[in-house]
Each structure stands twice: as C-alpha cells, then as structure tokens.
Amino acid sequence: GKTGTTDRNADGWFMGITPSLVSGCWVGGEDRDIHFDRMREGQGAAMALPVWAIYMNKVYADSTLGYYQNETFDMPEDFNPCAGFSYSDEEYSPNRASGGLDDFFN
Structure with a gap:
C-alpha cells in the first residue's frame, strides 16, 4: 500500500492493493484549519491506515465477497x-x- 499526507497534516490517506481488490481510505475535513499538530498523529499511516485495516478485516471475514487473505x-x-x-x-x-x-x- 501507499500512504499520503497533505500540508499541515490536514488530510491523510492510505491506498491498499491485493491481487483482486484496490481500496483506499481518506481521513480529513473541509476546514483546513482543523489538523493534527504533529506528524506522528497526522500522517496517513496513523490516521487512515488503521481504518483501512478494519475495513479489510471485515472484507476478509465475509466469505460471500470472494476476497481471501491468502491470495498472491x-x-x-x-x-x-x-x-x-x-x-x-x-x-x-x-x-x-x-x-x-x-x-x-x-
């Protein structure tokens, strides 16, 4: 996957890829004055990646969707x-x- 962060840590995102699915998560807001003060919390790996991981765990838990963790x-x-x-x-x-x-x- 790949993370991304905008100036002043106002937006963060994570894009993940598997052999059969590409998905992403964006975390941010319209008001650019609202942002994290420190990079540690404001980067895409800290704010968006955990949300994406929760989503992917739910995708893999639902076998009716046809996505499996062991795909290569x-x-x-x-x-x-x-x-x-x-x-x-x-x-x-x-x-x-x-x-x-x-x-x-x-």
Whole structure:
C-alpha cells in the first residue's frame, strides 16, 4: 500500500492493493484549519491506515465477497528485477534464496 499526507497534516490517506481488490481510505475535513499538530498523529499511516485495516478485516471475514487473505500476486514470466540497475543480467540468479523478489510480489 501507499500512504499520503497533505500540508499541515490536514488530510491523510492510505491506498491498499491485493491481487483482486484496490481500496483506499481518506481521513480529513473541509476546514483546513482543523489538523493534527504533529506528524506522528497526522500522517496517513496513523490516521487512515488503521481504518483501512478494519475495513479489510471485515472484507476478509465475509466469505460471500470472494476476497481471501491468502491470495498472491503472479510474477510476470518476462519480469527482470535487474532491469534499470547498473549490474548486468548475468549477475542475477532467480535461484538465489534471498526471498526478496517473492516478497516484492507477495
């Protein structure tokens, strides 16, 4: 997911993505003078992410919706994690046991 925050911590949001659902939460108000004084409370991760998490827990709890927590992203066959980096494709081994690439997609 991705968080966002406006100037002076007046608005915060979180956008989350799963293999089958994209959803987001915005927290804020029309009066820009009402805002959090500190970034700790005013950032999207503090004000919107918890609301999104409650929503997603309810989505996953309702099996009639057809969304499941164990879904994983499919990695494209032609995906090259080395593309755009200074080292060559020959230095990349898909058999490395780092878990990092799988974590990137799941």
